[in-house]
Amino acid sequence: MSTTLLNENDIARAISRISHEILERNQGAEDIALIGIRTRGVTLSSRLQDKINAIENTQVETGALDITLYRDDLGAGLQKPELKKTEITFGLEGKHVILCDDVLFTGRTIRAAIDALMDFGRPASVQLAVLVDRGHRELPIRPDYVGKNIPTPKTKRVQVHLKEIDGEDKVIIQEPVK
Amino acid sequence: MTQTASLSKRNIISMNGLKAEDIKVILDTAVSLKEISTRTIKKVPTLRGRTIINLFFEPSTRTRTSFEIAGKRLSADVINISGTGSSTAKGESLIDTARNLNAMNPDILVVRHNCSGAPALISQFVDCPVINAGDGTHEHPSQSLLDLLTIREHKGSLEGLKVTIVGDIAHSRVARSNILAMQTMGMKVKVVGPPTLIPVEIERLGVEVCYDLGQGINDADVIMILRIQLERQNQGLLSSLREYSNYFCLTEKHLSKAKKDTLIIHPGPVNRGIEIALDVMEGPRSVILDQVTNGVAIRMALFYLLLGESDADTN
Numbered sequence: 001m002s003t004t005l006l007n008e009n010d011i012a013r014a015i016s017r018i019s020h021e022i023l024e025r026n027q028g029a030e031d032i033a034l035i036g037i038r039t040r041g042v043t044l045s046s047r048l049q050d051k052i053n054a055i056e057n058t059q060v061e062t063g064a065l066d067i068t069l070y071r072d073d074l075g076a077g078l079q080k081p082e083l084k085k086t087e088i089t090f091g092l093e094g095k096h097v098i099l100c101d102d103v104l105f106t107g108r109t110i111r112a113a114i115d116a117l118m119d120f121g122r123p124a125s126v127q128l129a130v131l132v133d134r135g136h137r138e139l140p141i142r143p144d145y146v147g148k149n150i151p152t153p154k155t156k157r158v159q160v161h162l163k164e165i166d167g168e169d170k171v172i173i174q175e176p177v178k
Numbered sequence: 179m180t181q182t183a184s185l186s187k188r189n190i191i192s193m194n195g196l197k198a199e200d201i202k203v204i205l206d207t208a209v210s211l212k213e214i215s216t217r218t219i220k221k222v223p224t225l226r227g228r229t230i231i232n233l234f235f236e237p238s239t240r241t242r243t244s245f246e247i248a249g250k251r252l253s254a255d256v257i258n259i260s261g262t263g264s265s266t267a268k269g270e271s272l273i274d275t276a277r278n279l280n281a282m283n284p285d286i287l288v289v290r291h292n293c294s295g296a297p298a299l300i301s302q303f304v305d306c307p308v309i310n311a312g313d314g315t316h317e318h319p320s321q322s323l324l325d326l327l328t329i330r331e332h333k334g335s336l337e338g339l340k341v342t343i344v345g346d347i348a349h350s351r352v353a354r355s356n357i358l359a360m361q362t363m364g365m366k367v368k369v370v371g372p373p374t375l376i377p378v379e380i381e382r383l384g385v386e387v388c389y390d391l392g393q394g395i396n397d398a399d400v401i402m403i404l405r406i407q408l409e410r411q412n413q414g415l416l417s418s419l420r421e422y423s424n425y426f427c428l429t430e431k432h433l434s435k436a437k438k439d440t441l442i443i444h445p446g447p448v449n450r451g452i453e454i455a456l457d458v459m460e461g462p463r464s465v466i467l468d469q470v471t472n473g474v475a476i477r478m479a480l481f482y483l484l485l486g487e488s489d490a491d492t493n
Contacts, residue, residue: 066210069222069252069482080483082181083210119219 006171014147019051021145026096029056033095038066038084043162045100063088070112092121102160104130109143134158185483189301190309191195192317195357205327207479208220228285235261241311248477277373280304293406307484321445322355324476328469337364342395345404346375352445370394374415395436403444403454429455
């Protein structure tokens with residue numbers, strides 16, 4: 001059983017608004033770098049990139065980050081999260097880095113992502129853009145740009161579907177599958 | 179939501195028993211980990227607080243350094259023990275050494291030994307996973323994995339490729355691991371060398387045998403040259419190194435008749451001019467140093483996959 005929280009148009013409008021907010025806050029696209037957290041954060045970062053490039057007629061840099069190696073929940077056993085590549089081909093020194101992710105929940109992913117970023121240099125600032133903020137933070141982390149705030153019970157699952165990966169654009173909320 | 183990767187084995191002693199899916203998981207993981215070694219800060223915190231013991235009873239530069247670097251780039255604490263500087267020199271038995279190390283709670287034991295079967299024996303007396311880093315003339319699994327990664331990088335895929343292994347097949351743990359692993363991955367293996375250095379009935383492993391270098395490499399996609407193990411040549415198996423060279427040293431002349439895009443690999447250390455000519459070793463088709471780079475990534479992948487787990491949600 002699932003309910004749709006955002007449809008294709010809602011997502012497009014959110015991306016558009018966030019792009020403008022990023023430009024407004026950073027007074028243009030100079031020194032901005034968009035870094036997506038794998039997997040869906042990368043898709044979102046490339047959509048933001050297209051939008052920002054179109055608005056400012058420029059080329060902002062983007063990268064992809066896999067945070068698996070920085071997780072705080074790698075225990076003992078043989079099931080491991082599948083590793084994907086981190087691709088950041090430019091220096092972060094002096095850049096305003098916009099971290100992009102699909103859902104902000106406990107904040108632990110973002111903690112790991114910030115740790116990972118610091119291994120690539122010393123950015124001027126790190127800002128956080130998410131499509132959905134569902135609350136329930138376990139760490140002192142807050143987003144700078146939010147597509148939609150959706151207060152949810154902790155037990156439910158929020159899933160973001162994006163065309164590039166899932167064939168359609170939508171955000172749904174589901175009963176937990178047990 | 180998170181896709182998971184896992185191995186069906188807890189110890190990496192032999193390529194026998196590793197399934198094609200296991201090998202693919204290891205190679206894919208290594209590809210993702212390779213990027214870390216290109217960073218300015220070559221370290222991720224993944225294995226913080228874990229202890230890896232490198233137990234090396236035989237000389238090694240490449241393999242030991244590679245395992246050590248791999249562990250350190252994942253933030254594990256790596257301890258190196260060599261046969262000569264340890265209590266083995268005082269007469270302690272292998273099993274006692276293993277039990278004592280185990281009492282210090284290591285998370286992984288990497289073992290190299292000049293006796294075939296030593297890592298397998300040790301694995302029965304310790305609680306942590308054991309990785310065989312080369313045992314006698316038995317196997318050297320991580321070497322064959324890095325060979326496969328190097329080949330896949332250059333050829334795109336492994337299935338259907340023809341590989342010719344040249345040299346001292348009888349004493350080569352690299353050959354043995356590769357023969358098993360390559361066939362698991364759907365590759366065709368041919369071995370070339372003097373009859374005294376090719377074990378009898380090796381055909382039963384599914385390989386083709388050839389005693390002529392030129393003939394053996396003419397349709398090969400990959401040529402793997404093995405080191406003539408000078409330390410194992412006192413049994414009268416070769417009349418002289420020079421004679422071996424005359425017949426089995428890979429030269430440009432041989433290569434002119436081979437496939438244009440054939441790949442040349444060598445597990446090292448190289449005896450220049452004995453099993454491979456200098457210009458071939460440093461020529462465009464040789465990817466010997468890529469193998470060394472990939473070795474670190476493969477060993478990082480093994481550590482990552484053998485240590486740790488996650489049941490976490492991506493949200």
